[in-house]
Amino acid sequence: MRSRKLKPAAVAETPSAANAGAWPKAAAREMFAYPHDEIARLAYSFWEQRGYQHGNAVEDWLRAERQVLNGARM
Numbered sequence: 001m002r003s004r005k006l007k008p009a010a011v012a013e014t015p016s017a018a019n020a021g022a023w024p025k026a027a028a029r030e031m032f033a034y035p036h037d038e039i040a041r042l043a044y045s046f047w048e049q050r051g052y053q054h055g056n057a058v059e060d061w062l063r064a065e066r067q068v069l070n071g072a073r074m
Helices: 025-032 036-049 057-073
Strands: none
Touching: 036 057
């Protein structure tokens, strides 16, 4: 019985462990980067606007995150 030779699978269009080197690092970083610093600065500004009152850090972070991520899609 003859064994069939399998054709290699097509290379995926997105980065993976197998072909990550093919993508420019800057483009991959930009596509998948989470804007932590921008969100942190905005959340801090919300805290400043409230007169540095404690107790709303999570709400400030979520508000800033929502604003930054929604703005990035526009």
